[in-house]
Amino acid sequence: MAYEGDDLLEEVTGKEYEFGFTTNIESDKAPPGLNEDIIRLISSKKNEPEWLLEWRLDAFAKWSEMQEPEWAHVNYEKPDFQSISYYSAPKKKPQLDSLDDLDPEMRATMDKLGISIEEQKRLSGVAVDFVMDSVSVATSFKKKLGELGIIFCSMSEAVQEHPELVKKYLGTVVPKQDNFYAALNSAVFTDGSFCYIPKGVRCPMELSTYFRINESGTGQFERTLVVADKGSYVSYLEGCTAPQRDENQLHAAVVELIALDEAEIKYSTVQNWYPGDKNGAGGVFNFVTKRGLCETRSKISWTQVETGSAVTWKYPSCILKGDHSIGEFYSVAVTNNYQQADTGTKMIHIGKNTNSTIISKGISAGKSQNSYRGLVSINASAKNARNFSQCDSLLMTDRCGAHTFPYIEVNNSSAKVEHEATTSKIGEDQIFYCLQRGLNEEQAISLIVNGYAKDVLNKLPMEFAVEAQKLLAISLEGSVG
Amino acid sequence: MKPLLSINNLQAEVEGHEILKGLNLTINPGEVHAIMGPNGSGKSTLASVLAGNEDYDVTGGSVDFDGIDLLDIDASERAKEGLFLAFQYPVEIPGVSNINFLRAALKEIHEHKEIDPLTAKEFLAKVKEKSALVELDGKLTNRSVNEGFSGGEKKRNEIFQMAMLEPKMAILDETDSGLDIDALRIVAQGVNAMRSPERSFLLITHYQRLLDYIVPDFVHVLYKGQIVKSGPKELALELEEKGYDWIKEEMAL
Amino acid sequence: MTPVQDHKKAAFLEQFSKDEEVLLASLPHLQASVKDALEELEIPHRRTESWKYTRVNKIINKEWKTGSSNAPSSNSLFPNWEGSRVVLVNGFFREDLSTLKPEDGLVLTSMKDASKQHGEVLGQHCASLSGQKEELFEAHNLAFAKDGLFLHLNKNAALKGSILLENHVSGQRTSAQNRNLIILEQGAQLNMIVAHYGDQEDPIFSNDLSEVFVGENAQFTCDLVQSYQGEEQFAINTIWANQAKNSRFTLSTSTLQGNWVRNNVNVRVSGENCETNLYGTYQLRNKQHVDNHTMIDHKVPHCESNEHYKGILYDQSTGVFNGKVFVREDAQKTNAFQQNGNIVMSDNASMNSKPELEIYADDVKCSHGSTTGQFDEEAVFYLMARGISEQNARELLVKAFVGEVLEKIHHPEVKALFGEEE
Incomplete structure (x- = not known):
């Protein structure tokens, strides 16, 4: 096996290799392929401490022995991990002279989303003075957070500036060997976000990667770590509604949340990666591991609106370790054309009187496949644990699929677990009723779908919710069969 | 006369909150007592504690019921001794039919009293007679206990059960709440038909309205877990007119 | 391997x-x-x-x-x-x-x-x-x-x-x-x-x-x-x-x-136009283990399926329910209902329930549900407050719980095994 060969090579060349390697690379982009040297390169480029390099190498060793999972209800051609380049220096988006240079389809979508001209320019990387404004906003924002002791920065920065916090919490919720993609991410992650809210502090604004992305660009292997110290509160927004194209097909992010005693984290995501064209060609593979740990009387709430990606594999989860802790999962997943989504959540009840709620609304259109997969596990120690799950599927055409795979494991007599699921077609009578009242078909569908997804959309921060509503409508345009 | 129920310095708490703080009350056979009081004064707690709900912890005091230490026996034994509680919120029990449930209850009560059980014919005759008393539709008696009953039907079902089980003492916990005048009249008519020199009633209510229909011998005011004022039936009218504030003021003095 | x-x-x-x-x-x-x-x-x-x-x-x-x-x-x-x-x-x-x-x-x-x-x-x-x-x-x-x-x-x-x-x-x-x-x-x-x-x-x-x-x-x-x-x-x-x-x-x-x-x-x-009914009950004691796997494959339109399994787990028993319903592409107008209810009576007992739907047709009505819990203690108290002993109250509620499935059993000789009177 090639891996053994690499091992051998390293043994022969020994330590010299470790130090000498980086200077040998002139380009700022690593050659395709993954081996220990590439990991050493990444770590060294980022000037990481020794422990983090060891951590990455250990993750790589574990990943090398793992199999790519096949249990999800998705079909795709597996990526060739040796043909991916795992490191390239952060670079600016290609600059366009004017919006006219932008893909007209993308521009039309932005118009429908109601994104302002300036915003469109900023998002698509058109060089204008406006960008300066954006930077200044971000700066004043950072100052305000700093006064409260809140740390919100890129992961690379956190490794340099707050190594003790990173070392203490990194990998504690999603261990490096957790699963195939998490192990890969642990070995090669290049950047991401770090957030720490000190004891008793209520973060006064919604933290958003929106601001940070401008500074360093998103990575293919993002790593996010949010720590809410005792009694603190933070609401965190990830992603944005504007369509995001990316040359990288594979995205394998890891998000870890830690809510210490009586802390609360609200984590909202709108995911709109490029889903591929109408024939199913191209599109992003989104294989994400998201998990939160709840200590005593703490609360973690995941809210997600997923409309993008060709293949999605994602289960934001809560480990309810502390007594009286609360986990919530609210999700709307839309699939259209040839998209495939296998998403859901895991609620692991360990502490007493822990409580979890799952509301999942799947919408399938085109020839897409949309699956809910969830685990509710009540350990013997989780006395009086409660769970309520509602998983509904809405079918827009006769060519798509909607599937529900809930796993319910109850190991004590004081727990109460309820799961309900329904699958039905979008009501033709409802559409007709709307048409008869003068709406057009798109408006009617938008109205009905937003009503169907209301329980979840209501959990999003206000301005996000409005955009998400429009996004749902756009994702489903012309989808009724 | 030997009292039927005598409550002495009763103290109780729920989830660590003290609700009853040394309550005293004596009820003689044949008497109708009404307990009134503002929200949160402990009225429903008193009903639950007397019926033996284990969510409430009795932390002190004693209750004697017809010579028996009531607090020493469980809810089922209390019912067999002749204590009946008409619930404020009667629970729905899917799958258990009203009729089978009453038959099971009567059978156990009769066994306890060493009385011969009713034959099926006698039982059905009794069901017919007693359900007529509260104008309960025959169909409802065949349905699952309280399942799909309207609020008024649930309350009438409680009185119907009381008539079937013929207790020595009945506690009516806010039986009037949520009832319209017609339903209230029917419930009252059922209770009045049950009045006798041996049987006592404890009416727990927020409003004086019920007492127009079921006239009490005594009215008590419960406030902060204690009975702070007792009087004849006119006290209820006074409370209706003046509210509870004057009691609070009197207490503060 | x-x-x-x-x-x-x-x-x-x-x-x-x-x-x-x-x-x-x-x-x-x-x-x-x-x-x-x-x-x-x-x-x-x-x-x-x-x-x-x-x-x-x-x-x-x-x-x-x-x-x-x-x-x-x-x-x-x-x-x-x-x-x-x-x-x-x-x-x-x-x-x-x-x-x-x-x-x-x-x-x-x-x-x-x-x-x-x-x-x-x-x-x-x-x-x-x-x-x-x-x-x-x-x-x-x-x-x-x-x-x-x-x-x-x-x-x-x-x-x-x-x-x-x-x-x-x-x-x-x-x-x-x-x-x-x-x-x-x-x-x-x-x-x-x-x-x-x-x-x-x-x-x-x-x-x-x-x-x-x-x-x-x-x-x-x-x-x-x-x-x-x-x-x-x-x-x-x-x-x-x-x-x-x-x-x-x-x-x-x-x-x-x-x-x-x-x-x-x-x-x-x-x-087409078929009816499929699957019912099941289990009342497990000691270290008993029962695993019910069902699969209903709807391949054609206009069919109906009903599935209802109910069980009670005592002592150290373990139960498994895995119900799978497929509705294939052409199986329009399928009505499929699936329900699994469990009561776990002991802290050492456990229940694993996995009701699954795989649906490839849109004009369908499908639902499933799974509940796992314990007795409604309020109901136990209500029955006791009417003079029924605690044990009898619990037995009555057990019967009521599985009764919904027992009544679907066709043969009175089988119902009689549960002490059902007719």
């Missing part, structure tokens, strides 16, 4: 392969695929999705011998049964213990005889539904089954009464693998009680498989009762059914006792 597993599997299968009288000998067209399947299929383990919550090591690692064909049968749950009674002991059809009432249009005989006298029908149907290529234990059954019940109902034949099929397994370390074939031609009607007994305390391993063909307009109703009394008794009960149009298939499964029971019920709905 690891060499250790390979070795274990070989050792396990070795015990069965000693004689030539297997039904497979008369089914040459299946022999090659069975051989391949036994070689290729893995022993189910924790990561085998369909066996996630049920371990089979205890079966694989123990020694078994083929049971005697003339062992006695023990007590019946239906001693006063007056209709036809078919008795199988250790998987062998026992004419001497059976009471058969001939009826028009009914062929009822042993599979061994049928392989000679009705070879063509048997050859056409046998193993045409079952999943011997996917499931090791189904391949095992097909490879080693020697006998079973063959039942054929002619067009429009409707029996006067129900047929009782009793399966006894007894004798130390006995394994029994019988294979039943039930064919209802167009318009035929059949009501059955199928009882399984693990006699006495003997360690046994029973791997029983039935294929049921429900013809056009035909109706099949079956109440399955399981009573395995011994601690070291392992039972796999597999049913495969196919429904032609306008047919009805109704099955109830009541596990009265069983230390290790795995039930597989698979129904392929191949014709």
